[in-house]
Amino acid sequence: MTEPPDAGGAGGCGGGGDGGDDCVAEDDTDVAIASDFGDLIPAQELCAGQCVPKEPLGWSEPTLLWIGSPDAVPSCPANAPIVGYEGYADFAASAPHQCPACACDPPEATCEVPMEWRAYASFPCGGPEAPAASFAAPEGWDGTCTSANAVEAGRTCDGAQCVQSLAIQAPRVVSAGCAPRVMEAPESPDDPATAGSFAIVARACTGNASPPCADPGMTCTPAPPMGNAAPPEGFLTCIHHEGEQDCPATYPDRHVFYAGVEDTRGCAPCGCTEPTGATCSVLASAFSDEGCSQFVAGQVITSDASGCGTVASGTALGSKSVSVVSLEPGKCEAFGGEAVGSIAPTAAATFCCHHTSSVPA
Secondary structure, eight states: OOOOOOOSSSTTTTTTSHHHHHHHHHTTTTOEEEOTTTEEOGGGGGSSSSEEEETTTSOOOEEEEEEOOOOOOOOOOTOOOEEEEEEEEEEEOOOOOOOOOEEOOOOOEEEEEOOEEESSSSOOOOOOTTTEEOOOOOOOOOOBBTTTTOOOOOEEEEEEESSSSSOOOEEEEEEOOOOOOEEOOOSOOOOOSSSSEEEEEEEEEEEEEOOOSSTTTTTEEEETTTSSOSTTTEEEEEEEEEEEEOOTEEEEEEEEEEEEEOOOOEEEOOOEOBBBBEEEEEEEESSSSTOEEEEEEEEETTTTEEEEEEOOTTTTOOOOEEEEEEEOOBOOEEOOOOOOEEEEEEEEEEEEESSSOOOOO
16 A cells, blocks of 8 residues: 655654754745645745635625725725726715796687578577578688578478578687797706716725635735735725625625716606687678678677577578688697606615725715
């Protein structure tokens, strides 16, 4: 059977040979330390910085973190010269977002002239089943003189003179609605550059790969040159995770930072309600001839109700015309223009630190 090297053979340290001087020399060398894999790690290859607990699964390796005012951000220390992260905290928004007021232009409207005219064989004007003769205007009529659907003199309806009264449909206001507009903007509109600011800056610094720690449950991070178990002055030893997270017990001091802000502020678009209060009135005239020269009857009719007037029994209705007397287009109420959206920090990151911080966060 083969024996392990230096298992008590001649010349070995403590083996009874002449190796005494060699043994003394070996005592003066650095002591090797066993790693968790059973290998020996020379002491000069062990961590010269600080050994801290290994990070939990999903967290970054420990890094050096500085937290403070934006006007005092230091450079990364020489033993951790790489800027691995910069974030911000304590965001203060500017004054509330200001929006201009909304208004509505007057509606564009026209007065649609009456199209339905009926001569009734009675007075007052009868209902839908009463004997009558149509004196309707032609499709698309604009109110100018027309002889369409004339009723000759003496026409009878169910044995009675058709023309004894004349019913005329009420005119109608036709509106295209109101156009919204923005009134004068506030004197001090928001400037995107002054939407707000952060009071705290965080800078995380990392170094190159570090030698291992003697304890396999620990990991090596930069520390002052003498190897004190503390980070460089002004820095904390922390692990990092994206999002807002709870801290593990080994790194209990929690700080949350953000990459920046998202500004979704704006103003709701202006709009207008449908017009209300619109009215119009027309002068409707009937004539016995075809050229609107021999006047028979006339009425001023408003958009509120149709009209009915007497006509001499049996008179001819040869032509008609309508002219607009008045038009009130109504008005619309404005809506919209209120401030919408928000400004808020984005891209949160959680840093959990090994030592309780004495700096604001």
